[in-house]
Amino acid sequence: MGGSQLLSPPPKLLAALLFLLWMQEFYKLDNILLHSFALVNQQNEEKEKSLMLDASPNSAPQPFLPLFAPSPMGTPFFHNTTPKLSGRCTLNFPSVDSLMSTTAVDCWTSFAPFLANVICCPQFQATLTILIGQSSKETGMLALDSTHSKYCLSDIQQILGSQGANSDLQEICSIHSSNLTRGSCPVYDINGFESVVDSSRLLSACGKVDPVTECFSQICQNAVLEAANKLALRDGELMASFSIQNSLIEHPSKIDSCRRIVLRWLSSRLDTASAKQFLRRLSNCNVNRVCPLDFPDIKGVAENCGNMIKNNTACCQSMENYVSHLQKQSFITNLQALGCASFLGRKLQEMNVSTNIYSLCQITLKDFSLQAVGTQESGCLLPSLPSDVAFDPSSGISFTCDLNDNIAAPWPSASQISSSSWNKSVNFPALPAATSSQFGLIAADMMTCSCWCSYGTEIGCT
Numbered sequence: 474m475g476g477s478q479l480l481s482p483p484p485k486l487l488a489a490l491l492f493l494l495w496m497q498e499f500y501k502l503d504n505i506l507l508h509s510f511a512l513v514n515q516q517n518e519e520k521e522k523s524l525m526l527d528a529s530p531n532s533a534p535q536p537f538l539p540l541f542a543p544s545p546m547g548t549p550f551f552h553n554t555t556p557k558l559s560g561r562c563t564l565n566f567p568s569v570d571s572l573m574s575t576t577a578v579d580c581w582t583s584f585a586p587f588l589a590n591v592i593c594c595p596q597f598q599a600t601l602t603i604l605i606g607q608s609s610k611e612t613g614m615l616a617l618d619s620t621h622s623k624y625c626l627s628d629i630q631q632i633l634g635s636q637g638a639n640s641d642l643q644e645i646c647s648i649h650s651s652n653l654t655r656g657s658c659p660v661y662d663i664n665g666f667e668s669v670v671d672s673s674r675l676l677s678a679c680g681k682v683d684p685v686t687e688c689f690s691q692i693c694q695n696a697v698l699e700a701a702n703k704l705a706l707r708d709g710e711l712m713a714s715f716s717i718q719n720s721l722i723e724h725p726s727k728i729d730s731c732r733r734i735v736l737r738w739l740s741s742r743l744d745t746a747s748a749k750q751f752l753r754r755l756s757n758c759n760v761n762r763v764c765p766l767d768f769p770d771i772k773g774v775a776e777n778c779g780n781m782i783k784n785n786t787a788c789c790q791s792m793e794n795y796v797s798h799l800q801k802q803s804f805i806t807n808l809q810a811l812g813c814a815s816f817l818g819r820k821l822q823e824m825n826v827s828t829n830i831y832s833l834c835q836i837t838l839k840d841f842s843l844q845a846v847g848t849q850e851s852g853c854l855l856p857s858l859p860s861d862v863a864f865d866p867s868s869g870i871s872f873t874c875d876l877n878d879n880i881a882a883p884w885p886s887a888s889q890i891s892s893s894s895w896n897k898s899v900n901f902p903a904l905p906a907a908t909s910s911q912f913g914l915i916a917a918d919m920m921t922c923s924c925w926c927s928y929g930t931e932i933g934c935t
């Protein structure tokens with residue numbers, strides 16, 4: 474099928490996007506973003522239809538790259554401005570130059586809120602960790618003091634902002650200057666760290682993190698936690714009377730502070746690119762486990778679809794209206810969409826909606842991701858291992874979508890409700906490269922979904 478056609482949108486479509494993005498400078502962003510999706514849909518309707526038909530079980534679909542082009546008419550969409558630096562932050566910014574540029578694009582002004590959960594914030598946090606890790610090689614310290622942390626966080630925001638990032642990353646990603654300090658971890662200098670932690674063991678567990686197996690084997694995550702525990706227990710007071718298990722329960726914030734110290738130390742031992750890769754892979758496991766959407770009250774759907782459905786049209790209308798609220802929120806991954814579909818399905822079942830209304834109303838996984846309100850097939854689900862956002866001066870901002878998303882949302886079955894624990898022997902699905910993604914793998918996804926849902930109070934499937 475015409476994958477290459479997709480990668481370079483037709484001139485007419487591109488022109489429309491160019492215009493919309495130019496308007497973005499003047500109008501409120503979300504409307505424009507959503508409208509630009511609508512326009513893509515309208516103009517490309519025929520093409521999309523044939524595309525979706527092509528995404529049949531037997532074909533291997535190509536990744537879909539939505540393109541958000543720079544604005545025309547000589548207004549540069551991408552402008553480097555000069556950052557206003559405090560002059561009081563000692564972090565070594567030039568050493569992580571290309572990392573910062575990647576982060577600025579991942580957190581691109583208008584897209585940051587929509588990519589916050591999956592791409593922007595994990596990358597922003599990795600950047601902070603690596604900056605402190607790298608500078609520890611000079612200072613010997615794996616944390617900033619509270620004064621410097623304020624200057625540094627502000628400088629980092631300035632630098633990223635000057636390269637096109639959203640100017641409100643701290644708010645979007647809930648980062649405070651205290652996140653750069655030692656928090657309540659008692660050990661935060663390299664010498665102290667290495668006298669407490671078995672560093673070669675830690676490095677061998679985390680030097681090469683597999684993006685798929687790490688999510689269920691947790692080899693690196695467990696090693697990090699173990700090291701964090703040792704640091705946290707360094708106070709002495711707890712040594713004798715608490716087991717490690719108890720200290721986890723008693724001192725979650727201390728363990729968490731120490732966990733950040735461990736990640737910084739690891740980042741100081743790896744080159745920037747490897748450190749970024751390992752941090753993103755770890756955070757990705759957590760990202761995919763949680764549905765990040767806010768679910769409004771489902772009473773309306775329950776009224777129209779609960780018990781015996783009296784009127785299919787009315788039921789599906791209320792369901793479509795409901796999902797339209799979900800579609801204004803965020804780009805999510807295919808695995809998150811499975812978790813979201815499962816969560817909503819359970820909520821509906823609790824309200825006596827026993828019919829599979831996903832099937833009745835043709836709700837697909839993609840319906841849970843950001844898209845134009847009221848139009849179908851205009852959204853995009855990200856792959857379970859989302860790549861960084863790309864910037865190209867001529868074609869603009871782009872990111873890879875997973876085309877395996879046009880399948881019916883799975884309605885949770887009764888057996889899933891009764892299962893009670895995360896079964897680690899069930900593989901986290903491998904859907905990494907969009908190019909190698911196969912429709913058949915979705916079946917593995919569904920199995921995994923049932924696991925997180927019974928596991929996760931975090932997505933509320935209790």
Ligand SMILES: *[C@@H]1O[C@H](CO)[C@@H](O)[C@H](O)[C@H]1NC(C)=O
Nearest residue numbers: 598646647648649650651652
């Ligand atoms: C930053 O620290 C605050 C508490 O000081 C915490 O609530 C927040 O979750 C932390 N943010 C991250 C991204 O770790």
Ligand SMILES: *[C@@H]1O[C@H](CO)[C@@H](O)[C@H](O)[C@H]1NC(C)=O
Nearest residue numbers: 783784785786787788790791
């Ligand atoms: C079903 O609901 C639709 C939309 O609310 C309404 O237009 C239609 O008349 C209803 N049909 C019946 C048989 O009640």
Ligand SMILES: *[C@@H]1O[C@H](CO)[C@@H](O)[C@H](O)[C@H]1NC(C)=O
Nearest residue numbers: 775779780822823824825826
């Ligand atoms: C679900 O149905 C049962 C039995 O039909 C009823 O007792 C219960 O109140 C209903 N729950 C809701 C939330 O409507």
Ligand SMILES: *[C@@H]1O[C@H](CO)[C@@H](O)[C@H](O)[C@H]1NC(C)=O
Nearest residue numbers: 892893894895896897898899
């Ligand atoms: C996990 O799954 C495997 C294979 O599917 C099964 O043999 C094992 O008993 C399961 N473990 C639990 C705790 O359910």
